[in-house]
Amino acid sequence: MTWKAWKEALEEAVRERNLAEQAFVHASIEYCDFHIYRLQAAEEKVRMILREARSAMGYETNRRLGPPKSPVRQLQSLISLSGQNHDQKAEDE
Structure with missing residues (x-):
C-alpha cells in the first residue's frame, strides 16, 4: 500500500471510531455494553x-508508542468535562 492508501485507511478507521463513540454517548443504558464493545473494536x-x-514502512513494530488510554477513562474524562461545562453555563446564567 502507498502512504496515501494507509492515510485513507486510517482516516476511515478514525471516522468509524468517532461514530462508535458518539453512538455510545447517546445510547440508552440497556445498550451500553454493546456500544462499549463496538468502541473497543x-x-x-x-x-x-x-x-x-x-x-510496511520498515519501522520497528514491537516498540510501544505509549500506553493507550482505555475507552472507559476517555469517556469518564469526557463526561466530567461536559458536566463541568454544563455547571459553568448554569452559573453564568
Whole structure:
C-alpha cells in the first residue's frame, strides 16, 4: 500500500471510531455494553492499521508508542468535562 492508501485507511478507521463513540454517548443504558464493545473494536482497528503501516514502512513494530488510554477513562474524562461545562453555563446564567 502507498502512504496515501494507509492515510485513507486510517482516516476511515478514525471516522468509524468517532461514530462508535458518539453512538455510545447517546445510547440508552440497556445498550451500553454493546456500544462499549463496538468502541473497543473500532479502537483496535485503528491500532491494527497503525501497526501494519509502521511494519510496511520498515519501522520497528514491537516498540510501544505509549500506553493507550482505555475507552472507559476517555469517556469518564469526557463526561466530567461536559458536566463541568454544563455547571459553568448554569452559573453564568
